[in-house]
Amino acid sequence: MSLKIDNVSVIYPAADGRPPVAALSEINLQILEGEFVVALGASGCGKSTLLNLIAGFLSPTSGSLVLDGRTVSGPGADRAVVFQKHALLPWLNVIDNVAFGLEIQGIAKQARRKTANEFIQLLGLDGFQNSPIYKLSGGMQQRVGIARALTCDPKVLLMDEPLGALDALTREKAQELILKIWGETRKSVFFITHSVEEALFMGTKLIVMSPRPGRITHVFDLPFSRQFQSGAPARQVKASPEFIALREKVLNIIFADEEAVE
Amino acid sequence: MTDPVSSKGPGLLARLARARPTKPGEIYGVPGQGSTFWLSIGSVLVLLFIWWLVTALGLVKPLFVPSPQAVVKKFIQIWNEGFTNTPFLEHVLISTFRVFGAFLLACAIGLPLGLAMGMSPLMRGIFDPPIEFYRPIPPLAYLPLMIIWFGIGETSKVLLIFLSVFAPIVLGARSGVKSAAIEQIHAAYSFGATRWQVMRHVILPSAMPEILTAMRVGIGFGWTTLVAAEMVAATKGLGYMVLSASQFLQTPVVIMGIFVIAIIAFGFDLLMRFLERRLVPWKGRM
Numbered sequence: 001m002s003l004k005i006d007n008v009s010v011i012y013p014a015a016d017g018r019p020p021v022a023a024l025s026e027i028n029l030q031i032l033e034g035e036f037v038v039a040l041g042a043s044g045c046g047k048s049t050l051l052n053l054i055a056g057f058l059s060p061t062s063g064s065l066v067l068d069g070r071t072v073s074g075p076g077a078d079r080a081v082v083f084q085k086h087a088l089l090p091w092l093n094v095i096d097n098v099a100f101g102l103e104i105q106g107i108a109k110q111a112r113r114k115t116a117n118e119f120i121q122l123l124g125l126d127g128f129q130n131s132p133i134y135k136l137s138g139g140m141q142q143r144v145g146i147a148r149a150l151t152c153d154p155k156v157l158l159m160d161e162p163l164g165a166l167d168a169l170t171r172e173k174a175q176e177l178i179l180k181i182w183g184e185t186r187k188s189v190f191f192i193t194h195s196v197e198e199a200l201f202m203g204t205k206l207i208v209m210s211p212r213p214g215r216i217t218h219v220f221d222l223p224f225s226r227q228f229q230s231g232a233p234a235r236q237v238k239a240s241p242e243f244i245a246l247r248e249k250v251l252n253i254i255f256a257d258e259e260a261v262e
Numbered sequence: 263m264t265d266p267v268s269s270k271g272p273g274l275l276a277r278l279a280r281a282r283p284t285k286p287g288e289i290y291g292v293p294g295q296g297s298t299f300w301l302s303i304g305s306v307l308v309l310l311f312i313w314w315l316v317t318a319l320g321l322v323k324p325l326f327v328p329s330p331q332a333v334v335k336k337f338i339q340i341w342n343e344g345f346t347n348t349p350f351l352e353h354v355l356i357s358t359f360r361v362f363g364a365f366l367l368a369c370a371i372g373l374p375l376g377l378a379m380g381m382s383p384l385m386r387g388i389f390d391p392p393i394e395f396y397r398p399i400p401p402l403a404y405l406p407l408m409i410i411w412f413g414i415g416e417t418s419k420v421l422l423i424f425l426s427v428f429a430p431i432v433l434g435a436r437s438g439v440k441s442a443a444i445e446q447i448h449a450a451y452s453f454g455a456t457r458w459q460v461m462r463h464v465i466l467p468s469a470m471p472e473i474l475t476a477m478r479v480g481i482g483f484g485w486t487t488l489v490a491a492e493m494v495a496a497t498k499g500l501g502y503m504v505l506s507a508s509q510f511l512q513t514p515v516v517i518m519g520i521f522v523i524a525i526i527a528f529g530f531d532l533l534m535r536f537l538e539r540r541l542v543p544w545k546g547r548m
Contacts, residue, residue: 055452077454087445090544091467101453104463134547152453 001068001155001188003031003054008063010049010214022213023049027063029207029216031156036182036189036225038203040196040250042257046214047192051160054190055081067155077105080149082159088133088144095120095129097144101152112151119147122181139170146178150185159191163198175202176234183229196250200224201238208250210257218253220246328514333521336514345515346506348498357500358526360416360491361484364423368480372428373473376435380469381461386436397429401487405494414495426487427480434476438469471538471545478534485527 010024024046031037039047052058053065056075065072067079080101081087088097095116096103102112120126123143133141142162149157162178163171175198182189193199199206201224208218227237237243284290310330316322317329324332340350378385396404401422412418442465450460492501500519507515538545 055448057448057451075448075451075454077452079452081449081452083445083449085445086443087449089446089464089467090547091470091542100450100463104450104453104455104459132544134544148449158452 001033004066005029006064008060011061025213025215031188034186036204038191038199038206040199041209042211044211045209051158055079055158077152078155080154080157082145082149082162084161084164090134093130093132094144098147100148115151119150123147139166157187157189161192179225196247208253333514333517337518345503353498353500353503356498360420361488364420365427365481365484368424368427368431372431373435376432380436380439401426401490419491422491423484423487426483431476431480434472438472439465442468471542474538
């Protein structure tokens with residue numbers, strides 16, 4: 001699997017007497033099989049626009065997105081999205097939410113419940129199959145969202161600040177869970193976050209984006225998620241001198257961008 | 263909060279205006295929090311008592327306000343003997359048939375139309391002007407037209423009620439389309455859903471709370487219009503009963519008819535509330 005984003009720009013047309021806005025300018029990015037790409041940047045830098053492009057909700061003003069030799073021209077089951085919140089269906093219980101993508105694809109009830117159950121086990125939701133989702137905690141709801149995205153066996157998992165609404169402790173646990181699942185399923189991931197620490201810990205590749213126009217300014221290869229996967233405890237990885245040094249470096253870049261905006 | 267300067271507590275008004283801390287299990291500051299069941303029972307009993315007291319003391323002539331006993335007596339009499347040679351239950355049934363017939367028809371046409379108007383600018387552009395045009399007009403104003411066009415039979419009666427139920431149901435279904443969060447819709451599309459599947463699996467279920475509310479509002483309008491619909495050339499029905507009784511100054515029958523209409527309408531509303539709890543238990547919780 002490979003996703004190639006080639007020289008992509010997105011320009012929102014002029015409105016209310018304001019000039020056109022370049023949400024994204026000349027983005028080049030490649031996501032390879034099994035890569036975990038994290039996008040980080042000040043607000044307005046176009047991270048979400050980039051995710052919407054890959055998901056197929058938005059078409060680029062110029063440039064092209066090619067997934068496995070085919071141009072992206074709309075949403076499709078080969079790219080699953082995990083949203084920050086509000087994306088589950090409250091009239092369905094946990095198992096039917098997880099099986100929702102399969103239902104859309106016309107899989108029979110028995111078969112889709114069987115597949116859904118596998119991912120319910122994988123995300124530690126066993127025993128909650130028949131719970132209404134509005135009775136679950138935020139962390140569990142987000143796990144349902146991830147399980148739902150995985151059931152259709154997508155090539156790329158697109159995650160739009162999936163952990164942004166969780167409290168700090170739940171968030172760290174969810175980070176580890178996502179890394180564990182990523183290790184087991186070997187999906188490619190495109191992950192948006194506001195947290196520098198989360199970005200460094202989880203990604204194999206970090207892209208730092210800047211606003212006006214939205215563009216990629218820095219790319220870092222990251223070793224930390226692999227250290228975690230080969231057995232190092234999360235706290236130890238996050239406390240290592242290399243981690244802290246890179247964290248400060250990235251923070252400086254982002255603070256500089258935020259100040260430039262103001 | 264305590265007052266550090268004065269040793270006296272705050273005045274009565276200040277105490278009334280300030281929220282007290284809640285008991286465990288409640289949320290501080292939720293507007294209108296608390297159960298009203300017993301208060302409502304009390305309120306009904308007090309009103310009945312005042313009614314009884316006013317009539318028992320002879321403060322008002324029975325022609326204007328008959329006593330509760332007189333109304334109950336009239337009810338028993340009409341129950342046994344009928345009203346204008348028609349059994350009481352037939353009056354009830356024919357009115358119920360008119361209102362619910364119009365209601366079901368309005369749901370069958372109004373719900374799909376409202377959903378279509380919510381989904382498609384084409385449908386909205388075509389149907390918005392006529393519906394918005396007739397919606398604020400009182401049914402009594404176009405009752406003569408209904409009679410001229412559709413005669414004095416059942417059609418014009420049901421149609422008049424239908425029109426008053428139709429508009430709120432269309433508007434409810436139409437705005438219900440907007441209830442789905444854009445993330446829910448995007449999630450469905452990202453699994454490769456067609457527009458029809460998004461409609462069926464996301465937009466329709468999330469519109470259900472608003473649709474049920476619109477149905478409750480709609481049937482209310484239906485009962486409101488019943489008396490107008492039975493004004494002309496009706497020989498049966500609760501509205502007819504109330505109107506003809508008023509012409510003969512039979513106030514007990516008027517009041518009794520009003521109670522019967524209110525009780526049927528309230529019973530149906532209870533049923534709708536029950537359905538709401540069963541069908542959309544997630545309402546307001548996501």
